[in-house]
Amino acid sequence: MIRWTYPVFALFILLILSFGILLTIKEGVEVAGLVELHHNxxxxxxxxxxxxxxxxxxxxxxxxxxxxxxxxxxxxxxxxxxxxxxxxxxxxxxxxxxxxxxxxxxxxxxxxxxxxxxxxxxxxxxxxxxxxxxxxxxxxxxxxxxxxxxxxxxxxxxxxxxxxxxxxxxxxxxxxxxxxxxxxxxxxxxxxxxxxxxxxxxxxxxxxxxxxxxxxxxxxxxxxxxxxxxxxxxxxxxxxxxxxxxxxxxxxxxxxxxxxxxxxxxxxxxxxxxxxxxxxxxxxxxxxxxxPYADMGAVALGPMEAIVIIFMALGIAGAIFILIHSSYTLPGVMSPIKIAWTLGAALLPILGVILYFNAYRRPVYFEGMMTRWLRPPGIQAASATMMGFGYGAPSMIAVAYLFAYFGFPIFFSEGINETLFWAGAGMPIMMFGMYLGALLLVIFLVQYPMKNAMMELKDGMLLWKGLKVAFLSMTAVSLGMMTMSWWMMMVHIPMMPKEDDILWFGTMWIASFLGFLVAWPLNSLMIRNNIKHGNR
Structure with missing residues (x-):
């Protein structure tokens, strides 16, 4: 299972995000009114x-x-x-x-x-x-x-x-x-x-x-x-x-x-x-x-748009570099870990590459057939954070995009209107949906196969360990990610961006960056309590 689960999962995330970004670029160019010499x-x-x-x-x-x-x-x-x-x-x-x-x-x-x-x-x-x-x-x-x-x-x-x-x-x-x-x-x-x-x-x-x-x-x-x-x-x-x-x-x-x-x-x-x-x-x-106030329309870029485009471009460039570099220089690293670093670095411009080099330019030792790296506590926490962040954050963005693109099934009942009226708003429902959907994907397609390859336990115990690790990791990332995306979309940007707006992706990218920074110290606590490991 481990041979095909991670590449398929990564390909699934990549296809969704690539489709959304390319569709945004296509629609932006179409309405820009660009006229070439041969154009009618x-x-x-x-x-x-x-x-x-x-x-x-x-x-x-x-x-x-x-x-x-x-x-x-x-x-x-x-x-x-x-x-x-x-x-x-x-x-x-x-x-x-x-x-x-x-x-x-x-x-x-x-x-x-x-x-x-x-x-x-x-x-x-x-x-x-x-x-x-x-x-x-x-x-x-x-x-x-x-x-x-x-x-x-x-x-x-x-x-x-x-x-x-x-x-x-x-x-x-x-x-x-x-x-x-x-x-x-x-x-x-x-x-x-x-x-x-x-x-x-x-x-x-x-x-x-x-x-x-x-x-x-x-x-x-x-x-x-x-x-x-x-x-x-x-x-x-x-x-x-x-x-x-x-x-x-x-x-x-x-x-x-x-x-x-x-x-x-x-x-x-x-x-x-x-x-x-x-x-x-x-x-x-x-x-x-x-x-719209947040940008300069279809024929120009506002400062916020320009910043997020540069931010995303640097992240994607870093991810491509790590994918190529790890493939040729780190034969002892498992492919799921390489994929996690690649996906995570895409959301962490510059920082992802810096952490990658700090994690693997270290002395190595072996536990049986497994290669391990001697890392200081801070880099161990960063590496452990990347294992959960690399799969969790892109998954949440992909699920959020699917909800935004196809629409979220919202229903209203008298009980919700009276006691939980706040849940009827699209933003909190989407946040809960993206978190739950991404959590299930990570548990069954990432954590369970990974535990199955490393541990000889019954399926129930494997699922429990996968659930515990995924829940703690993604919750830590969500604390920063959800807060930042809420502030940007509901407060800072006067008109909430739609899924075909580059500011939608930019908000998610920046919110993910903050999510990593929040999860990093929390992962230090999990390493100290042997819940996670940061030397892989």
Whole structure:
């Protein structure tokens, strides 16, 4: 029996865990929207998913007409004529209703070529906040309005008229796209100027009007959105794509959800340009697709995911190393022990390999035909722990995955609801099920065959010894493993991960590591009482 029981048991565990991990990788890649050169773009989620984008195409007149009809907000629709290159200054003045209590003034230039491109982001904020807005050539006649206020000069225009005035802040950038992003992030708390939409701000329902510098006039026609939807301005590229500064910024605006995607906050784009490519539209839209709080969605990894992937990869690499190394260098070690070290090391990144070398780089002696190693008490305890942990912890993970994948048969009775209502929760029932299922597997497929090969006892006594050792070992491991998995899934991770989430496996891996650390000192007590041995 010993010749086939352990390899079959290990293969069973390996197949279940490999299936789960590979299925998780497969589903993650499928929804990531990855597009290769030979891939049909019509079948890609990346280019079809446009639920976060509203597309307003046409001239300034077309955009103006659409918004005048669709926005039922009189203050937002204050302008009564279509902006043109000749009248856009008057359009801005008429559109902004100034609040005299605002303690800052925005200054823009209208003299240089392309002045509207530089001024548009500031105009949108002035519209939203009812901020006083002056053109540079109006300063001489309005110096009294600037007394006691902080002045924000936005753009690359000439602002000589501001010389001699105090509290002047210049906000400029080399390109309109960079200026738009800079203004979207900017916030002066003293005067409450600026959108303040940087990466660290995780609340708020942010809207953006996206146009190109050459179509700034159409963007200006969408000015009512600054009031009705608190929309800031961003610039796309003239080539149909997104400038790097804009692309980086929009991806930083991805919002997270804790329980369901419907809870908010949300981001939305109003695309006011006919030049943006469909691919860029898809990327723009997908950049703010909401993701669970614990990760960054299907196209990126959050820090917790990255940590558990590295953690698991190191463990699997260590297990492969121990399997190969023990096969060629430890002929005197029984295959069940090699399997236990291999499976255990997979859940103990780095530590498993360190303990393996400390256990077998020791003097040897012989008890009959059996090879033994002279080990200090701490390494004996670690080796004894690995014998139970190597089979018990992977078994519990495999059983838990089967329950998570197929579902756990839960029933409710009146007695349970009244006296043991806590047992109706899925987590404690799954924990009990994974513990009991793994315990039975280890007793009949590991401990009983091992005792049968080493001892000449009746079947009843063999089962009792196997039960006692398996129960003590797995209970010790479970103390740390169950506690850690409960804390991570129920407390630390806002939304409990499912079986196709890498965080599910990562939680189990980390919880198993803690389970080993808890079981290690407990196994020292069992060695002292001759319940277990740590010199094999």
């Amino acid at each position: 773009p019509e079948e890609s989620r990346l280019t079809m998913h446009l639920k976060n984008t509203t597309y307003l195409n046409g001239s300034a007149s077309d955009v103006f007409s659409q918004l005048q009809e669709s926005i039922q907000y009189e203050e937002a629709r204050s302008a009564v004529f279509v902006p043109t290159q000749q009248n856009w200054r008057e359009f801005v003045k008429q559109s902004i209703k100034v609040d005299p209590e605002v303690n800052h003034v925005i200054v823009i230039s209208a003299e240089e070529q392309g002045a509207l491109q530089q001024a548009l982001p500031a105009i949108f904020y002035a519209k939203y906040n009812n901020s006083p807005l002056l053109f540079a050539d109006e300063i001489a006649n309005n110096r009294n309005r600037l007394q006691g206020k902080k002045i924000f000069a936005v753009g690359t225009g000439s602002f000589e008229q501001l010389q001699g005035l105090e509290n002047v802040v210049k906000i400029t950038a080399p390109t309109p796209a960079e200026l738009a992003v800079k203004l979207a992030k900017y916030r002066d708390e003293e005067t409450e100027f600026g959108w303040g939409r940087d990466h660290g701000r995780r609340n708020g329902y942010f809207h953006y009007v996206v146009t190109t510098p050459s179509e700034a006039l159409s963007g200006l026609a969408a000015l009512p959105l600054a009031k009705s939807n608190a929309a800031a301005v961003l610039y796309a590229g003239e080539d149909g794509g997104l400038p790097a500064i804009t692309d980086s910024y929009i991806w930083s605006q991805r919002a997270d959800w804790f329980t369901t995607p419907s809870e908010g906050p949300f981001r939305h784009f109003w695309v006011v340009t006919g030049q943006m490519s469909y691919k860029a539209l898809g990327r723009l839209d997908f950049s703010v697709e909401k993701a």
